[in-house]
Amino acid sequence: MSMAHHTESTRIQLQGRIATWLRRPLAHKLRSLSNKAAGGVSWMEDQLFEKWHGLDCGGFIDGHELETSYSSARAHSRAYQAVTCVAMRALLNEAMKTGIVFDHFIDLGSGKGKACFYAAANYRFRRLVGVEFSEPLVQAADRNVRKFGADNICFVNADAASFSLPAGNNLVYLFNPFGEAILLEFLKNNMDKFRRSQSIIAYANDKHRLCLAKAGFVTLFRNQDSQSSLHQYL
Ligand SMILES: C[S@@+](CC[C@H](N)C(=O)[O-])C[C@H]1O[C@@H](n2cnc3c(N)ncnc32)[C@H](O)[C@@H]1O
Incomplete structure (x- = not known):
């Protein structure tokens, strides 16, 4: 032509x-x-x-390109992409409306840490923990936390499936990090914690929310437009 x-x-x-x-x-x-x-x-x-x-949370990494030593979990991983402030705010404000006093904010699949930083800057939590299975992303989150300058935020290099929630009321945050298999394994390992606390799951881009219902969780809130929801084991 x-x-x-x-x-x-x-x-x-x-x-x-x-x-x-x-x-x-x-x-x-x-x-x-x-x-x-x-x-x-x-x-x-x-x-x-x-x-x-002073944070760097940018970038997009496809799930199958994430560097991780948890190779069996990689098949279930979704891409790395940081959450937006607007999406975090909408869901966390709904979580706060429940009146629950949360001890911990736990981000399963925390990437470079944006969700933890946004939660720390705008809400009150005693401790914030990011769980991330890709070591280079944990290193990026650690660089960010030094810039952010808080001593109650930490990032753990682990597969969320085997992460054990701390005792107390947890706000467990997920931004569509992985598929059903990892979510079900995480729930199985933490059901006693959900039973014995007022912990809730805040699920953004909630592709596998039906798993939560099957595991006995009740949906407290759902926004169809943003596909985000809150769940609690009652
Ligand atoms: C969509 S990103 C969310 C990043 C972060 N939560 C945020 O909102 O900015 C999903 C993250 O989950 C991580 N991930 C996927 N499978 C995982 C697993 N089994 N255990 C821990 N992290 C996982 C990915 O490496 C990726 O960083």
């Missing part, structure tokens, strides 16, 4: 897309503009949050 022909076909495609957009009802146009604006504001908040605290 010649250069002139390529430019002409790009121009026609662009005109077509603009015409389609203009034909949409006004309500659609306003919604799509406001979604774009909200996305921009959310992106800006994340940039500012990281910059303010």
Whole structure:
């Protein structure tokens, strides 16, 4: 294809897309503009949050490319990507509305630590623990915690399936870190802790939430749009 022909076909495609957009009802146009604006504001908040605290939580790593010595768990892993401030806030505010006084914030699949840092900066927890099976990501989180400067946050290099919750009320946070097999194993290993406390699970991008119902957890809250939910064993 010649250069002139390529430019002409790009121009026609662009005109077509603009015409389609203009034909949409006004309500659609306003919604799509406001979604774009909200996305921009959310992106800006994340940039500012990281910059303010000197953090580096960026990047995207596919699940099968994550470096880990827990090789059997890798098959169940989802990609590394940091949560957004706006998503954290929406779910943690709902968790706080339960009135439960939480002792610990536990992020299963903590990556570079963003969820722990956001929770520490905005809510009151005695201790915050990130559990991450990829050692390079734990090292990145450790570099971040030195910049953040808190002594009640730590990151553990472990497979979440065999992590044992501390005694007390835990807010266990998951941002779709892994599949059903790891989630079920984690629940099996911690059912006594859930039975003996007011701990809850805050699940963002809650792909495997039905596992929780099958294990006897009750859904306290769910937002269909953001696919996030809160669960407690009652
Ligand atoms: C979507 S990222 C979430 C990062 C972090 N929670 C946040 O919100 O910024 C999911 C993380 O789970 C980790 N992960 C996956 N399987 C795991 C497992 N079995 N045990 C511990 N971490 C795991 C991945 O390495 C990845 O960093």
